[in-house]
Amino acid sequence: MIVSTQALFKHAYGQYAVGAYNINNAEQIMGLFRGNMDSQAPFIIQISQGARGYTDKRLLEAMIRAADQIFPDALFAVHLDHGDEATCMDCLAGGFYSSVMIDASHEPFDQNVAITGRVVDAAHKRKIAVEAELGRLGGVEEHVSVDEANAKLTDLRQVKEFVERTGCDSLACAIGTSHGAYKFTGSQGIHFEIIEQIQKLLPGFPLVMHGSSSVPQDEVRRINAAGGKLKGAKGVDEAQISKAGKMGVTKVNIDTDGRLVWCRAHRESFRDKPENFDLRSPGKIFMAEYAKYIVHKNDVLGSSGKLPEVKEFLKR
Ligand code: G3H
Ligand code: 13P
Numbered sequence: 204m205i206v207s208t209q210a211l212f213k214h215a216y217g218q219y220a221v222g223a224y225n226i227n228n229a230e231q232i233m234g235l236f237r238g239n240m241d242s243q244a245p246f247i248i249q250i251s252q253g254a255r256g257y258t259d260k261r262l263l264e265a266m267i268r269a270a271d272q273i274f275p276d277a278l279f280a281v282h283l284d285h286g287d288e289a290t291c292m293d294c295l296a297g298g299f300y301s302s303v304m305i306d307a308s309h310e311p312f313d314q315n316v317a318i319t320g321r322v323v324d325a326a327h328k329r330k331i332a333v334e335a336e337l338g339r340l341g342g343v344e345e346h347v348s349v350d351e352a353n354a355k356l357t358d359l360r361q362v363k364e365f366v367e368r369t370g371c372d373s374l375a376c377a378i379g380t381s382h383g384a385y386k387f388t389g390s391q392g393i394h395f396e397i398i399e400q401i402q403k404l405l406p407g408f409p410l411v412m413h414g415s416s417s418v419p420q421d422e423v424r425r426i427n428a429a430g431g432k433l434k435g436a437k438g439v440d441e442a443q444i445s446k447a448g449k450m451g452v453t454k455v456n457i458d459t460d461g462r463l464v465w466c467r468a469h470r471e472s473f474r475d476k477p478e479n480f481d482l483r484s485p486g487k488i489f490m491a492e493y494a495k496y497i498v499h500k501n502d503v504l505g506s507s508g509k510l511p512e513v514k515e516f517l518k519r
């Protein structure tokens with residue numbers, strides 16, 4: 204069942220984080236639902252602008268509706284990841300999304316406030332929640348690339364004013380993580396002091412951690428052993444993710460790790476069966492392996508086994 208993102212946050216706050224997993228195709232959707240059902244976890248399914256344009260946004264929506272029928276016990280929210288204003292408005296008009304992220308973090312503060320405020324106004328009229336970003340994460344998304352020199356940690360002096368002026372429902376903060384498979388190339392680490400301070404400034408307000416893939420080194424090794432060339436790939440320490448989940452980070456965004464599982468499953472499958480050209484062979488392996496990854500990650504986040512409790516919580 205598609206549920207409200209805010210309700211999931213309310214249940215999770217301070218106890219655990221909900222996994223927000225990006226999807227682009229049918230195999231990712233199947234693996235994601237299977238994994239979350241296996242671990243009995245609520246989750247957030249994220250669609251980026253790039254994902255909406257990869258095949259067709261209508262196809263993704265239809266596949267998610269179908270998955271909802273195939274897995275009637277699943278509880279999940281549907282979220283637009285890193286939207287610009289036009290895409291947010293399109294998602295709001297479509298009525299399918301539980302929440303949208305407006306990412307105007309690359310704009311100067313007042314512009315970020317103005318753009319975010321317009322999206323919040325439109326979203327709240329439709330009872331849809333808005334995640335906004337303050338600060339600037341490093342790394343690569345399909346439409347934005349920010350190098351380390353231009354990444355900017357969330358400025359604590361702006362946080363309260365930003366949330367009050369925009370009316371946003373959750374905040375993505377830049378705390379030292381970056382998008383993609385090459386994190387922490389410099390000396391930086393996660394800035395827990397920023398999370399701690401924001402929690403003090405905004406008690407009970409849901410925070411979001413982007414760039415949270417752990418880039419499992421075994422995946423990287425296997426990909427490289429099967430012909431890949433991922434040199435120096437590195438992610439977030441899982442113990443740090445668990446810690447953040449107890450500090451008001453209610454949503455943890457993961458995309459890259461899923462891509463690594465996909466890459467490993469396909470490279471190994473074609474290496475081991477060079478005569479094969481049937482896409483279903485690696486596809487089946489990927490779905491099973493991605494489900495396993497989700498089970499593991501939900502353990503790290505603390506969302507495993509929470510499904511029955513959340514179901515009860517939503518009835519109240
Ligand atoms: O934060 C970015 C996500 O990993 C989405 O990536 O824009 O390439 O779909 P994408
Ligand atoms: P990763 O690249 O670390 O998976 O981060 C994904 C993300 O933040 C999506 O918004």
Ligand code: ZN
Nearest residue numbers: 382413414456
């Ligand atoms: Zn992100």
